[in-house]
Amino acid sequence: MVDTIPKEELEKLRRAFSVYDKNGDGEIDTFELTSVLRMLGKNPSPAEVAEIMKRVDKDRSGTINFPEFLAMMLQKKKYCQLDADLRTSFQYYDKNKDGYICIEELRSVLGKHPGPLSQVDINMLIQEVDRDGDGRLNYEEFLTLMRDWLP
Structure with missing residues (x-):
């Protein structure tokens, strides 16, 4: 996976990981994850932090290591690209640019x-x-249609 990421992007992700890894042990624990989420303007409950940790912590160590962080960030990037593609599609079909696509x-x-x-x-x-x-x-x-109903 690391081989397919441009060097500059990989370095940015390493720096971000280092910022989030407050104690420098090479892993992001639940306390650090909570801190990161708060820095991003979120106020997660312990249950929300646990759910994120469960999704990202593939080896079930109780922490997020760099490969897990990398996978999470690449998935987020892919999701953001999908959102951008859907926005472009919506704008294409919104012929009169009024913020709606007519049913016909x-x-x-x-x-x-x-x-x-x-x-x-x-x-x-x-x-x-x-x-x-x-x-x-x-x-x-439109998002509901594209995400939930169409393959």
């Missing part, structure tokens, strides 16, 4: 989606994600 345009797009999406399927999807029933999708509704 969405039907046309979904009709071209690979896979067996019938008009009934499309109508059910739209009904499910158009929470306010206004016949158009705002960005949050």
